[in-house]
Amino acid sequence: MTRIGWHASHEQIPPGRLLEAARRAQDAGFTVGMSSDHFSPWSARQGHSGFAWSWLGAALATTDLPFRVVTAPGQRYHPAILAQAMATLCEMFPERLWVCLGSGEASNEHITGDRWPPKPERNARLRECVDVIRALLAGEEVTHHGLVTVDRARLWSRPATPPPLIGAAVSEETARWAGGWADGLVTVHRPPATLRRVLDAFREGGGEGRPTVLQVHVSWAPTEDEAMDIAWDQWRSNAFAPPIPWDLETVAHFDEASRFVRPEDVRECVLVSSDLGRHAAWLQELAALGFDEINIHHVGQEQDAFIDAFGRDVLPALA
Template sequence: MTDYGIHCSHEQIPPAELLAAVVAAERAGFDAAMCSDHFSPWSERQGQSAFAWSWLGSALQATTSLSFGVVNAPGQRYHPAIIAQAIATLGAMYPGRFWAALGTGENSNEHITGGLWPRKEIRNARLLECVGVIRDLLGGAEVSRDGLVTVDRARLWTRPETPPPLIGAAVSTETAAWCAGWADGLVTVNAPEDHLRTMIAAYRDAGGRGPVCLQVHLSWAPTEAEAEAIAYDQWRGNVFAPPVCWDLALAEHFDVVAEQVPLARVREVVNVSADLGRHVEWLRSYAALGFDRIYLHHVGQELTGFVETFGAKVLPALR
């Protein structure tokens, strides 16, 4: 059976409000939660970007049964030994309730260190080195490396009995197949069903293990016009495929390139509808593709109505 979770967008919502929303989501019947780990929002209209790791400690403490995940990019803004320590600490405090998805990142978050933004193939190689460092540290080894990342005699003194899963983050079939070589699962974002089907197949055919997870961007409101306005205001800067979304540096850059984006284009990446039955149909279709976990990301900045309504009417219909 598919689990249905809530995605908590730190780029859009202040952390205290996001904490209240995820507590309400647990009460409303959501099974799980995941969050973004950004230094910068995608748009100045979104206007937030709290530190995900601080929030995760509070969220795990404030809830009782939800599992939590975070999408993280080690290697530039974060040293992998520090991420290993963060993963180990949450895993030790909340056994079985935490996972981390690892990806190559976006320039909008990573440029703050002042370092060069590497080419994609170098970012892939760097991520693979980081995964090795993190796994070895979680396994209890003392780690030294002299490669794309440098580590000198690092050791984790606090470790969980069972290391949390390290999930691969991917948006292409090529990356999904590559993740199969090192990941404990796969997470991606909503796309046309044919593409999602080929991504799952690419991951599984390459030997990929563990759950396959989907983050679904959606916009719901009592009227269609309100749902469209929310999606257009908050998410029109997020319609660009790689390499644009990887390589732009500032929120204002996304706002500039999104000035002429039509609503129809936003509808291609966000499931927009005031009809709850339509949302149920979309989510059932994703589940039928074989996703083990589906995380619902309402792209609006007010989550109360979404949590209450989907908890009362959408989740029961899916189950």
């Protein structure tokens, strides 16, 4: 059976409220938590961006949920530091963290002042970081000179079981590449036919039998107009296909780029409806593709009513 999780969007909600929402999601029947890891929001309207790794410690300590976090080693995070963060959380909370690794977005990574590399170089850097992180988690002393540099690094506090390193992919090409190194796949909602091709590519690339995770953006409210208003207000700056979201640097850039996004355009990336039965049907269709886990992100800043409504009417339908 597909596990259904709740997504913590640090870009939209302050960390304290987000922690309360995580506990509420567990009580409502969500069985997994997922966390973003951003330095910057996608829009000034969102207005937040707490530090995911501090927050994850609190969320793991105050819920029983396993968590997944989507992060990018190589620029903002040195891979040795990221490995240390993973190791510490996994030592305290064994086998409850999966780390989903992607090549990053300029909006978070440009803060270092380093050059933002083209996509092929970012992928190569990510692959180096994966090897460094795995070696450190295995207890090795690591020295590495390449697109990242590591000098005699060793983790002294390690978990008995290292976390799975899940590959983040949007395209079939990246999913096939991730199949060669990742312990699983995470991707985002698109039309079912597209998702089926991404799953097939991951398996063909070597990922057969490994877990697959889908993140789905939804907007629900008691009326259709409210649900649409929430989606357009909060998520229109995310209504662009790659490479635009990878390469824009500031909230001002995203807000300017989204000036001409119409409300109906947001439906391309957000499942918008006031009908809980329709949301359940959409999620059932996605689960039927074979995902092991679906993490639901309500794109509104107020989470309580969404969590309660989905816990009452949607999660039982999916079970």
